[in-house]
Amino acid sequence: MKRMNWLGLGFLAPALLVIALFFLAPVIMTGFFAFTNMSTATGITGGDYMLNKSALRALGDAGLPDATLEKLEDAGYAVDEKGLAALAAQIDQETADEFARLHGGESFATRRDVERALKDLRQNRIRKTRDRKAAAELFKRSVLNERFGTEAEFRAALTAGGIAPRDHDQITAQAYTGWVWTTENVELLFTLPSTWRYAANTAIYVAFTLSFNVGFGLFLAISTFYLPAAQAATFRAIWFLPRILPPVLYVLMWKWFTWDTGFLSTVTGWFGMSPKNWMLDSPTHAWTTIVLINGFVGASMGMILFASAIRAIPASMLHASEVDGANRWQQVRYIILPQLRWPILFTTAYQTLSLLTSFEYILLATDGGPGRATEVWALAAYHTALNNYGGNLQYGLGAAFALVLVIIGILASLFYLRLFNFRQLVGKPLIEG
Amino acid sequence: MTILRNILASTALVCAGTAALAEDVTITVWAGGSNEADSYRMDAIELAADMLMRERAIEGEELNITVEKKRDFGGWDDFKQAVTLAAEAGTAPNIVVTSHLDIAPWSQAGLIVPVEDYLDMDAWPLNDIYDNLMEIAAFDGIQWGLPQDAESRPFFFWKETMRGIGYTDQQIAELPAKVAAGEYTLANVLEDAKKAVDAGLVEEGYGFYPRVSNGPDYAQFYQSFGGVLQDPDTGKLVLDKAAMEAMYQFFVDCVEAGVTRKNHIGTDWGQWYNEVANGKAALWHGGTWHFARYTGKEGNDDFFGTIEFSLIPAGNADGRANTITHPLVYLITDQAEDDLEDIAAQLVKIASEPRMNALHAIKSAHLGITHQQSNIELYANDLWASEATERLLGTANAQPNHVQYGAFSETMWKGLEAAWTGVKSPADAVAEVEAELKAKLGDELIVR
Numbered sequence: 049m050k051r052m053n054w055l056g057l058g059f060l061a062p063a064l065l066v067i068a069l070f071f072l073a074p075v076i077m078t079g080f081f082a083f084t085n086m087s088t089a090t091g092i093t094g095g096d097y098m099l100n101k102s103a104l105r106a107l108g109d110a111g112l113p114d115a116t117l118e119k120l121e122d123a124g125y126a127v128d129e130k131g132l133a134a135l136a137a138q139i140d141q142e143t144a145d146e147f148a149r150l151h152g153g154e155s156f157a158t159r160r161d162v163e164r165a166l167k168d169l170r171q172n173r174i175r176k177t178r179d180r181k182a183a184a185e186l187f188k189r190s191v192l193n194e195r196f197g198t199e200a201e202f203r204a205a206l207t208a209g210g211i212a213p214r215d216h217d218q219i220t221a222q223a224y225t226g227w228v229w230t231t232e233n234v235e236l237l238f239t240l241p242s243t244w245r246y247a248a249n250t251a252i253y254v255a256f257t258l259s260f261n262v263g264f265g266l267f268l269a270i271s272t273f274y275l276p277a278a279q280a281a282t283f284r285a286i287w288f289l290p291r292i293l294p295p296v297l298y299v300l301m302w303k304w305f306t307w308d309t310g311f312l313s314t315v316t317g318w319f320g321m322s323p324k325n326w327m328l329d330s331p332t333h334a335w336t337t338i339v340l341i342n343g344f345v346g347a348s349m350g351m352i353l354f355a356s357a358i359r360a361i362p363a364s365m366l367h368a369s370e371v372d373g374a375n376r377w378q379q380v381r382y383i384i385l386p387q388l389r390w391p392i393l394f395t396t397a398y399q400t401l402s403l404l405t406s407f408e409y410i411l412l413a414t415d416g417g418p419g420r421a422t423e424v425w426a427l428a429a430y431h432t433a434l435n436n437y438g439g440n441l442q443y444g445l446g447a448a449f450a451l452v453l454v455i456i457g458i459l460a461s462l463f464y465l466r467l468f469n470f471r472q473l474v475g476k477p478l479i480e481g
Numbered sequence: 482m483t484i485l486r487n488i489l490a491s492t493a494l495v496c497a498g499t500a501a502l503a504e505d506v507t508i509t510v511w512a513g514g515s516n517e518a519d520s521y522r523m524d525a526i527e528l529a530a531d532m533l534m535r536e537r538a539i540e541g542e543e544l545n546i547t548v549e550k551k552r553d554f555g556g557w558d559d560f561k562q563a564v565t566l567a568a569e570a571g572t573a574p575n576i577v578v579t580s581h582l583d584i585a586p587w588s589q590a591g592l593i594v595p596v597e598d599y600l601d602m603d604a605w606p607l608n609d610i611y612d613n614l615m616e617i618a619a620f621d622g623i624q625w626g627l628p629q630d631a632e633s634r635p636f637f638f639w640k641e642t643m644r645g646i647g648y649t650d651q652q653i654a655e656l657p658a659k660v661a662a663g664e665y666t667l668a669n670v671l672e673d674a675k676k677a678v679d680a681g682l683v684e685e686g687y688g689f690y691p692r693v694s695n696g697p698d699y700a701q702f703y704q705s706f707g708g709v710l711q712d713p714d715t716g717k718l719v720l721d722k723a724a725m726e727a728m729y730q731f732f733v734d735c736v737e738a739g740v741t742r743k744n745h746i747g748t749d750w751g752q753w754y755n756e757v758a759n760g761k762a763a764l765w766h767g768g769t770w771h772f773a774r775y776t777g778k779e780g781n782d783d784f785f786g787t788i789e790f791s792l793i794p795a796g797n798a799d800g801r802a803n804t805i806t807h808p809l810v811y812l813i814t815d816q817a818e819d820d821l822e823d824i825a826a827q828l829v830k831i832a833s834e835p836r837m838n839a840l841h842a843i844k845s846a847h848l849g850i851t852h853q854q855s856n857i858e859l860y861a862n863d864l865w866a867s868e869a870t871e872r873l874l875g876t877a878n879a880q881p882n883h884v885q886y887g888a889f890s891e892t893m894w895k896g897l898e899a900a901w902t903g904v905k906s907p908a909d910a911v912a913e914v915e916a917e918l919k920a921k922l923g924d925e926l927i928v929r
Contacts, residue, residue: 088561089586089884095592101621102884105716109924158622160602177601178823193623195591223756226675227587239920241913274809308742311754322685328744331904416749418902420895435558439579440887441565 075454081447082234086227088441095226097202098196103222104192110222116215119231123190123209125156127165131187139179140184143172148216159184195225200286203479240362242420243428243449250425252335253342253410254403261399262392265350270380273358287351290344302341303327327414330366336415338422350395357391358384390468397464404460405453425436504545506823509574513560515552518773521841522578522629522809523550525549529831532750533824546824564814568592570911573814575825578629581810584620585884593812597624599826606834609851613877618810619883626810627849630838630847632769633804633873634698634791636660636670639765642683643789646676657791660802665806666704667731667796670764674740677763688740690762691732693748695894697807697880698766702728703893704878706798710889711881712927718889719880720918721929722911725893726794729900743902766793769869773846785864792876802818806877809849835860842866848874885922891919 060215087091097122108117127147137143146169162184165444167172174180191209196202199220206216223259237243268287272280291300305311306326313323327337361384369379407427410416416423416431423431433446508530512522530546530909537544551574561707562581567573573592589592600607602624607615614628643653658667674688692698700710707726735741740763742748757765759777773787775781792802811829816822831837835853839860842849848870854860861867866901880886896914905913918926 087566087586089589091592100623100717106924119596130710163601164603177604178599180596180601193621196686225591236920239916256625308744312887325742325744328902329745330743330902369752379847415747418744418906421902421904425877434562434892436887439561441561442888 054261057142067118078447078454081443082451083229083231083448084227084444085230086442086444086447088152088439088443090225092160092443094225095224096197096225097199097220099192099219099223101192107219107222111219112215112237115213116219120190120192120219123192125159125162125184126189127151127154127156127162127187128189134186135183139174139185140172143169143174146170146172155188159188163186173391196223199224205476221295225367227444230444233445235447236445237452246423246428248423249421249423252339253422254400255333256339257342257403258396258399260339261346261350262395264343264347265395266388266392268351268352269354269358270384272355273375273384281286283296283354284351287344287350291348295408296412298345299341299409302337306337328418332417333420334422338410338413340404341413345409346399347401349399353391353395354388357388361387370443393464393468397460397468400456401460404457423471425449429453429461463472464477487799490502498915500547503545505545505547506819506821506824507547507549507550508576508821508828509551509572510576510578511560511564512550512552513554513564514557514581515578517591518770518845519552519841520904521844523548523552525832525837525841526550526576528837529828532831532849537690538589546828553620565590565592566909568814571794571817574820575814576829577812577814577815578809581617581626581808582808582880582886584618584625584812584884586884587812588620588623588625592660592814592847593817594822595623595624596811596813596826597598597626599810599813599823600830605751606608606851607830607855609853610833611850611852611878613852614808617806617879617882618807626812626832629809629811630841630845631806631808631845631874631877633806633869633877634766634768634793635804635869635873636702636766636793637757637764638789638791639763640787640789641760642677643673644682645682645793647810652787656716656789658792660794661876663792663795663802665791666794667702671731671734672795674764675738678740680740683761683763683810685739686742686745686763687756688738688764689735689751690694690757691741691745691766692752692766693746693750695744695890697805699728699770699894699897700880700890701766701793701803701805702796704803704805705793705796705800707797708799708813709892710886711883715927716881716883716884717927718918718922719927720889720915722915723929724799724818725914726907726911727895729897729910732897732901733903733907744896746901751903756922760787769848769865769873770846772865772869773844775919790869790872792873804873804877805850806874806879808879880915883925885925889918889922890919 065444084090093156104117104121107115119340132148134146135147143395145340147166151166153164157164159181163180166180166183174183189204189209195207196205202220203216206219207213211219261391268284272283275283303310307313308323308325310326312326313321317323326333328334331441365383368380369383403427407424407430410422410424410427411430414422429446429449432449434441434443486882488540499650505800508526510523510526512519524530527548527550528808530548534544537843554563557580564579564631565587566578568590570601577593582594587859589597594866597923607627610628610633615624618624618628638656640650640653644650658663670689677683678685678688686880700708703710703724704723706724706727708721710717712719723740732741748815754771754774756762757767758771758781759774772784776784781787792804795802802877811832813825813829814823816825823922831909833850835851836859838850839854841847842854843859843863846865848866849855849860855867855870880890892914895917896905899913900907915928919928
């Protein structure tokens with residue numbers, strides 16, 4: 049018996065692995081990323097400590113005392129005893145002596161200046177660029193533009209640079225290049241005017257697409273039910289095509305259909321209408337197209353589910369109603385629809401959840417256009433986290449967008465489970481009871 | 482015996498020495514946004530490797546460099562994701578060719594190392610590279626990369642259409658100078674585009690035919706109306722509300738006048754190139770590298786006979802005629818071994834030699850990066866390269882290297898999209914851009 053269990057688990061293992069890798073891990077990581085300021089610039093794996101000009105400027109704005117700022121900024125490079133001793137140790141005493149004769153006691157702002165000074169050496173030339181750079185580094189007294197791997201090293205360098213200890217914390221925090229925990233993303237979501245519009249767009253998208261999916265799926269299922277079997281099968285097969293077409297190809301055909309040089313414009317052109325892009329002309333056009341693109345895919349799924357559910361209705365009930373003189377509409381209204389309650393609820397629930405998070409057809413068709421009128425929440429998450437012309441992808445903010453969807457998804461699932469009264473739904477069949 | 486022993490000993494020494502010095506390294510180069518015409522972005526590294534190996538051999542060091550090249554990324558997004566993910570995983574390519582805008586975020590992230598740590602910036606050929614291009618490859622006073630090419634983004638006129646609305650050949654030839662002097666402005670662009678549409682020379686929506694997606698080009702129009710991208714004193718990004726609104730208004734006016742399509746954004750690039758290269762649009766703007774596409778794939782055999790080009794015209798009295806150069810740069814990534822970074826740096830240095838860079842410039846219709854390129858016949862004899870360098874590159878400025886510039890650029894574009902497509906009025910769009918930028922950039926933004 050025990051071996052059987054192991055076998056079962058073995059069979060399940062691939063599925064569990066897939067769920068863990070592609071579902072659980074991303075969800076957990078989303079929750080975690082959402083509360084960080086992670087971006088391309090901060091990296092994912094952690095950071096170092098580096099002070100550059102931008103950081104100094106920010107410190108100045110944040111009120112770091114001018115004296116400290118100047119000290120950080122002006123430290124530069126100094127040809128002092130310490131540096132010369134290091135030079136003697138690294139190359140030789142003669143080189144150090146000649147350099148002391150030429151530039152002893154001088155200060156330089158940048159390494160390039162020191163390199164130029166080192167080129168003045170005549171008897172003891174440093175011939176390799178790399179050696180000259182290494183030699184120049186010996187005179188560095190500034191902490192600027194150097195990456196320190198650990199906080200301790202950075203603080204030690206600050207101390208060595210004579211920076212007052214009370215400023216260390218502020219400077220260290222600014223110098224950290226990695227990500228930090230923050231609730232800023234969530235606050236941004238509530239303050240940005242665009243996020244409210246994305247939420248409204250998502251509501252429009254889900255409501256209209258869902259109504260179309262369920263309504264049209266129901267219409268197809270019922271109308272094909274009354275057709276002769278062979279014709280019904282053909283119709284259903286045709287309506288199933290959008291679902292089995294590759295999405296990229298399917299949307300491409302929609303584009304050809306709606307472009308201003310496409311099919312619709314050509315046909316309307318025969319009647320004297322000027323050509324226009326029927327997909328992107330206005331937000332209304334864009335929404336109509338998107339609902340139709342998604343709707344035809346979704347409706348076919350509803351159609352299959354509803355059609356099989358109708359088949360499950362005992363034919364005797366329909367025959368009996370005909371004997372009683374019921375017409376087709378009355379049959380639909382009083383026999384078929386009441387029996388379709390569960391399938392309709394299931395389709396609604398399932399499709400709400402999948403529509404909330406789906407954006408692939410919108411991305412391919414309008415990419416959120418025109419003017420972000422069709423930018424839904426999930427698409428905004430994608431654009432923020434993974435698409436940026438300037439190069440700094442905002443993983444943290446994107447994850448915060450996604451986290452909202454995860455939360456709504458979980459809440460909606462709980463609500464639906466309650467609505468379906470799951471326990472009753474899977475209760476023991478009465479026949480065997 | 483002694484002689485034999487000496488010979489043996491010295492042979493052994495030489496063998497041991499060679500064995501110790503022989504080094505096999507593989508240098509990987511990834512180039513973003515590149516197609517066949519841009520192959521010298523990577524091929525130049527191969528040529529440079531050959532040169533470096535010969536130099537080292539003369540110095541008595543045996544160095545074998547294998548260069549691995551890759552440029553088939555889906556697009557800029559895929560390329561940048563590939564580079565950053567590879568770097569996080571510790572398998573970054575040694576050399577990347579990418580936008581200079583990546584320097585700010587990638588340097589903070591520690592993905593790249595400054596070339597100035599390895600190269601003598603006062604030595605040839607680096608001391609011959611244009612100063613403004615070197616500056617574009619620097620960030621916070623550090624020379625992170627080297628410019629790989631230069632370009633700029635001109636305004637184009639289809640000569641036949643211009644003649645059709647009453648310009649003489651002489652007047653067309655004078656247009657570039659008039660644009661540069663601020664005498665021909667975007668108001669004239671709108672006017673001429675309208676004439677071309679009204680006269681039926683081009684279809685409605687084809688009077689002024691702009692770029693179809695976000696890009697540096699739109700920052701040019703912001704500058705045309707007096708907008709400034711970065712405050713030179715503080716290094717902060719600048720939102721000039723009046724300039725932004727005037728720029729949005731210009732595109733709205735174009736749509737209302739019927740010279741630009743309301744749903745122009747998102748037009749297929751292939752369709753766009755084909756249309757502008759063959760006179761379907763009256764006025765448009767693009768990049769210097771378009772020359773290769775128009776005269777190559779799109780089959781325009783007489784570029785100079787059919788097209789006139791100039792700076793992007795000024796928008797109003799506050800602005801100026803301008804063009805933005807958006808050079809790609811060679812960046813060296815952080816590697817476990819310092820030697821690899823050094824070799825990579827030497828390679829990009831050699832690849833920046835004028836003669837070497839001219840191969841890329843002419844093959845891909847980009848502009849040169851060094852002064853001496855004008856003394857290379859291949860470059861100097863090319864009419865487009867020399868004309869475009871002279872007419873455009875002198876006035877070209879670049880977008881700022883700033884960690885937050887990506888967010889700035891995206892937000893500006895979102896606002897333009899909303900105004901252009903009629904979803905919002907220009908004033909409302911600017912108000913939203915302001916709110917969004919203030920929230921996202923905080924202290925790094927100056928609003929004027």
